[in-house]
Amino acid sequence: MSDLLERLRERGWRMTSQRRVVAEVLDGDHVHLTADEVHARAAQRLPEISRATVYNALGELVSLGEVKEVSTDGRAKRYDPNAHRPHQHLVCSACGTVRDVHPTGNPLADLPPDQRFGFTISEAEVTYRGLCPSCV
Amino acid sequence: MSDLLERLRERGWRMTSQRRVVAEVLDGDHVHLTADEVHARAAQRLPEISRATVYNALGELVSLGEVKEVSTDGRAKRYDPNAHRPHQHLVCSACGTVRDVHPTGNPLADLPPDQRFGFTISEAEVTYRGLCPSCV
DNA sequence: ATCCTACGATGGACAGAGTCCAAGTCAAGA
DNA sequence: TCTTGACTTGGACTCTGTCCATCGTAGGAT
Numbered sequence: 001m002s003d004l005l006e007r008l009r010e011r012g013w014r015m016t017s018q019r020r021v022v023a024e025v026l027d028g029d030h031v032h033l034t035a036d037e038v039h040a041r042a043a044q045r046l047p048e049i050s051r052a053t054v055y056n057a058l059g060e061l062v063s064l065g066e067v068k069e070v071s072t073d074g075r076a077k078r079y080d081p082n083a084h085r086p087h088q089h090l091v092c093s094a095c096g097t098v099r100d101v102h103p104t105g106n107p108l109a110d111l112p113p114d115q116r117f118g119f120t121i122s123e124a125e126v127t128y129r130g131l132c133p134s135c136v
Numbered sequence: 137m138s139d140l141l142e143r144l145r146e147r148g149w150r151m152t153s154q155r156r157v158v159a160e161v162l163d164g165d166h167v168h169l170t171a172d173e174v175h176a177r178a179a180q181r182l183p184e185i186s187r188a189t190v191y192n193a194l195g196e197l198v199s200l201g202e203v204k205e206v207s208t209d210g211r212a213k214r215y216d217p218n219a220h221r222p223h224q225h226l227v228c229s230a231c232g233t234v235r236d237v238h239p240t241g242n243p244l245a246d247l248p249p250d251q252r253f254g255f256t257i258s259e260a261e262v263t264y265r266g267l268c269p270s271c272v
Numbered sequence: 273a274t275c276c277t278a279c280g281a282t283g284g285a286c287a288g289a290g291t292c293c294a295a296g297t298c299a300a301g302a
Numbered sequence: 303t304c305t306t307g308a309c310t311t312g313g314a315c316t317c318t319g320t321c322c323a324t325c326g327t328a329g330g331a332t
Contacts, residue, residue, distance in 0.1 A: 171319080
């Protein structure tokens, strides 16, 4: 079944029903749920799961590198399980929908040394904003 | 004196002591303050200025296009008065410092049509993350 | 210079997102 | 099956931001 569950088990993540449900909710492509959305979906299967547990599990998945946090709008963070293939995000300014996209080129290469100001740069995050087909 | 103040006056922005102080605090280069930081600095000069007023003024400056909102970390938004020259941001993952940078190339051009999924894209925001010289 | 009034400021209540903690529960190894 | 350290719970708390009724004032009118 789920690759994510497999990997977590292999890495010795203590499996509880709560963690399983959170991981299952996040599994898949083009998933960009907020913590509250994850909680709501998890609660459909496990009604008494608490918000704190969801936050804990999400935080651990992020630490493990299995999920990426995405702040698209300065409001709730979204959690993106597609952490293993580098990609960027396309965000609808109206409805907030998020899509994974794969631009050509490497944005890191576009930052010349004299623009790095002594920073040790580790990543470049690109967010494309516009209106999605349903919102035009 | 301040270009920003000049422009605001010309555009008929009703000038109050509070608004003046907020605009003065924001004036300058490489300024990326949070609303609370703006409030703290404004309060040094005008002790009774309220948080609501700062938020109102910031919101209006953003609507007027004189200031850009930047969410670098999913926490407090930062306000960037350098709204007239397009630029991107370099953020220290440790201390949160933000620098304006000017990458070469146009990130919008790096998103091929088949990666636009019917969106009408209006901008591309690039955030470079890494460690600043003081945090390495 | 003074008056008017619509627009702006105030602060306190409220809301949304997230963190923390003490106490209870349970996964998984012995 | 037992044990125990790790996990979960829910409520209190923090931080960021918004809302609103009331009060104050900038700046045009006189």
